[in-house]
Amino acid sequence: MERVDLMPPSDSVGERADAYAAAPLLNCLLREVAEPLPDAGQGKPRVYRLPGGGRLLRVRGARRPAAPEVYAAGRWHRVGHTELVKLVAEELRAHTGLSNGDLPAEMIDSRDVVAALLTARARATAPDDPYLRSEQSLITGHPYHPAPKARGGGPVTAWLPYAPEAYARFPLVLLGVRADQVAEEGDTSGLDALAAPAVVPPGYRLLPAHPWQLDLAARDLAPAFADGRLVRLRETDFAVWPTAAIRTVYEPVRDLFLKFSLDVRITNDIRRLWAHDLRKLRRTDSAATAAFAAMDGPAAWLGDRGYRTARFAFEELAVVVRDGLRGALPPGATPLLAAGLVEGFDGSPLAATADPGAWWRAYLRAVVPPALTAFADHGVVLEAHLQNTLVAVDADGTPVQALYRDAEGVKLLADVERAAGWERLVYCLVVNHLIEVAAALAERHPGFDPWPAARRELARHPLLEVAELLAAPTLPGKTNLLLRWTGADGADARYLPLPNPLA
Structure with missing residues (x-):
């Protein structure tokens, strides 16, 4: 190639x-x-x-x-x-x-x-940490989006300090929300551990804020600061690292992910934590958590434990608490962002492998079974694309585990037609994920054909939909350019047929 x-x-x-x-x-x-x-x-x-x-x-x-x-x-x-x-x-x-x-x-x-x-x-x-390097490597970003790196048209000074691609790290702003104005659901105890209890005034609850979002929402929040419903306390005495999602940050010492609202269009959507998504978060996360708990093998789900916000700024100030990495990883394994493997970063095992066939078979064994099992046995449609998939590798760089994340993107077959759920899974897992990793691997190893192994891995799963997928002449390709040009809702996926390399 x-x-x-x-x-x-x-x-x-x-x-x-x-x-x-x-x-x-x-x-x-x-x-x-x-x-x-x-x-x-x-x-x-x-x-x-x-x-x-x-x-x-x-x-x-x-x-x-x-x-x-x-x-x-x-x-x-x-x-x-x-x-x-x-x-x-x-x-x-x-x-x-x-x-x-x-x-x-x-x-x-x-x-x-x-x-x-x-x-x-x-x-x-x-960053020295290969996981953080993989999260902060995406200069191209989404390979099939017309403006994958747009930051809402704002001045560079507004967004660059928070850009993962610029190797940013920064402190969070700690706010106090008057206790009677707090809205929360699920386990948010990780937020209270971000500062000593003495930092928070009596009658208030701690709420971390992303500094960029705080700037964006300043005008709307001014009345709450003025009347005391909201107080600015201090910055954290530690820095967080923005991940590829930009609004989600990781704090390695506490092993904690936090996902914030961000009133900026990133790819197709304004990345605000919308109220309707927050209110169904516990249901979708619980379904995904139960699905992974029932699976054999090492696959893991990074759960969105809960959210906390202010009633008067429900979406603007919302923060989701997500599971960290350490408790989910096998001993000695290093997690890496799948999108980073495709983009490339210093130390990427995809670039270093001398045996693409063995590496690819291990990759398929890690990422395919959990996504198909969640769908077939538990009615959970993972958003299994490159940016929501972490792949843990052993000391030799061989994939040994997949970790999936982001309950906001999960769909449940109880809520959508099975055919629509399967189409979404095929787009996320095959078109947006496996095709991209396969192409990156084949580009480095001319003559390598990744698709016989992919067919064998998929065929191990006795799903009627899998049999149809392996025989289908086409796959669903999301039309991000036309979606954006016609002003369709970012969640309103529209597909066109693409040649199926599995057929």
Whole structure:
């Protein structure tokens, strides 16, 4: 398989940012809109027709398209990122009959964010812990989103101190909420341990806040600060590390994850902890916890134990308490973010393995059975995509365990049609996860075919849906570009058929 180096060392930060930002945007355009022309052969650029205007577009590379060119006046012309955004917007207007002034601005913002991240990373030191390095490695981010790194268009100074991709770490702000104004559910005792009891005034409860969110919500919270329902206490005397999700942070000493509201659009959604999701959190988390407790094998669920917030700012100040890592891991195992394995980071075992077949079989044994068992035996549809999956490896870098997380993304078959739940699982586990890991592995080992082993692993599970999956000519591919262009709800997944490498 051709491997294309998107960022030669001599390139400037601007050129590298263009290349990083163009790859996922091109992936979306090529998957959702463009029409492929006959393959020109190994190592040759792939050519597509853009149906809106009939223009020809060619790119290099497969997993991460690069060096886009448009054919005009008898020759190929290189297209920079700004021109690519304009081209995509023109094509989508013709394709859908709709205009959208916001998404092109997000695409530009995403590219500018990447440039700022690259500059910041050059001056920063990556964390020593390989787990934290994997969480903070995602410069490309979602490989099939038109603006995966957009940060809401705000100034760099507002978001850079909290950016995982810039190796950020920072203290939390500790607030006191008047006790009669506290709303909580589940086990939130981990929050009370974030400061000594003497820090909290009598009649108040401790509530940590993400400093970025506190800035974003300052105007709405001003009345509560003024009348004493809310008091600012101090900052924590320890730092937390933002994970790939940005609004979720990890505190290694206490082995605690905290998930905050963040009133910023990240990929498809405003990342606020919405009231309807919080109120069903205990139900979905309990179902996932029970499913994993009943499973054989080492797979683990990082439970969302509970949430605490203020009644007068229920969504703005909500924080979810999530299980840490240490109690779930086998002795000597190191957890790594699956998305980090695909993106690449210093010390990644995917990049280091000399036996891709054995590594891939171990990876499949870790991540596939728990997701299928949760669905088949417990009616739990995990959001088993790259960013919600941790893979623990042994001292040799071999996968030995999968850890899944994020009850907010879990669906229960009691609430959705089985076919819809299965489609979602196939998209998350196969399209958004296994295909990406397989492609990253095959890119490093030309000639390696990952799909016979994947078929064998899936076929071990006696599900009618699995048999149908292995025979199906297509898989469901989520249309993030069209979803965003047409203004559909971020949770309203829409799919188009993709060739099925399992068939």
